[in-house]
Amino acid sequence: MSLTRNILFSTTSAMLVMSNVALADVTLDTKYGKVTVKDDVKNVVTLHEGALDVMSAINFKVAGSVATRGSDTVSRYLAERQPNIDIVGTARETNLEAVINERPDVILASPSLSQEQYNMLSKIAPTIVPIGSDYSTPFNWKAEARLFGKAVSREADVEKAITAVEERAASIKQKVEQTIPADQRTAYVARWMPQGPMAMSKNLFAGTLLAATGFTAEDGGLIKAGRPHSSILSLENISAIDHDWLFLATLNEDGKAALDAAKDSPAFSRLNVVQKDHVATVDGQVWSSTSGPLAAHVVLDDIERLVDNQ
Structure with a gap:
């Protein structure tokens, strides 16, 4: 095989490997078991205020979200980062029809989401529920943020955002x-x-x-x-x-x-x-x-x- 053919073969192989990596699914450990998400997520619905925060921190446009407590829209500090976002319910009640209308690739939910609600939502799209919601131990918001970042294949961006918080707190x-x-x-x-x-x-x-x-x-x-x-x-x-x-x-x-x-x-x-x-x-x-x-x-x-x- 000539040097030229070797180069062409190597380049083609590398492209195929990159293509395979790009199309690989992402499997996450969640409260209700392992959930697999495609790595080309575009439409996200958040049913948890913390999830909307994480997506906003990495400049990921969210299609729909629940309204924050005490309001009929998202939190004031997130409103400018998520303009024209659709409201699909409240922290206590999700409008399933509204969620379906968003045609989500993935749903990011709260640790308090019940098994019954999960069963319904997971028929619409892969639903990511963080593990743990026990208030007797410190709530691990960083682990939750990393989970949501992995769900949309933006782990590095989430890690950068967490580090910025840690450095400022110090x-x-x-x-x-x-x-x-x-x-x-x-x-x-x-x-x-x-x-x-x-x-x-x-x-x-x-x-x-x-x-x-x-x-x-x-x-x-x-x-x-x-x-x-x-x-x-x-x-x-x-x-x-x-x-x-x-x-x-x-x-x-x-x-x-x-x-x-x-x-x-x-x-x-x-x-x-x-x-x-x-x-x-x-x-x-x-x-x-x-x-x-x-x-x-x-x-x-x-x-x-x-x-x-x-």
Whole structure:
């Protein structure tokens, strides 16, 4: 065989190998077993706010998604990244017909998706459900992000987004350690509803970021096993979340109005954390309802702002 023929044969073989690699399926370990996805995914539907965040972080256009809690559309911080996105339900209820109309190549779902819902959705398209949703242990948002990245063959992009969060959190931690004494870093996150505040589990997304920046996330033992938050606290019992730092999350205008009203009450103004000016009002759609690299930067923005103002 001549040198020219050797080169042609080698080049052709390489192209065939590349072609075979490009067309290879991707098999993922999920909550409901192994799921295979084609590696040329174009149409994605997300039934989980964290999944939409991950896709937005890697600039992957999503066809349809569920509305965020407290809204009839996606979270404010994602709206510009996903313009004209179709809404296919809420976090609690999926519109199957709307999902079918999107003709998805893959569906990215929440760890809390039930077996019954999975069985229906998996008939529409491969459905990816992350493993684990136990609130008694820290929620592994990074593993979830990597799973979703693998589902659309964009692992490297997701890894880059995660690294950026880790590096920024480490930088803020240095600032926290230089600014705040070690015995004054206990922080609570509460979601303020129209009926009153609920303490959020220290193991949720925001709690893990507080820990990464040098704080000690707490929930005061107010959370029942397997639950993401406490029952509603009355203003008389709000002292249960009175410690070094307090992040108050509101989901919508009703919650914000209730928080504004509470701030005028003697019970609120007497809190030590209020008197020390260690309270921050934050976006509940991010702090208490989602996860992902972009949400992480929003949370880190709020943490850094509060520390800088001390």
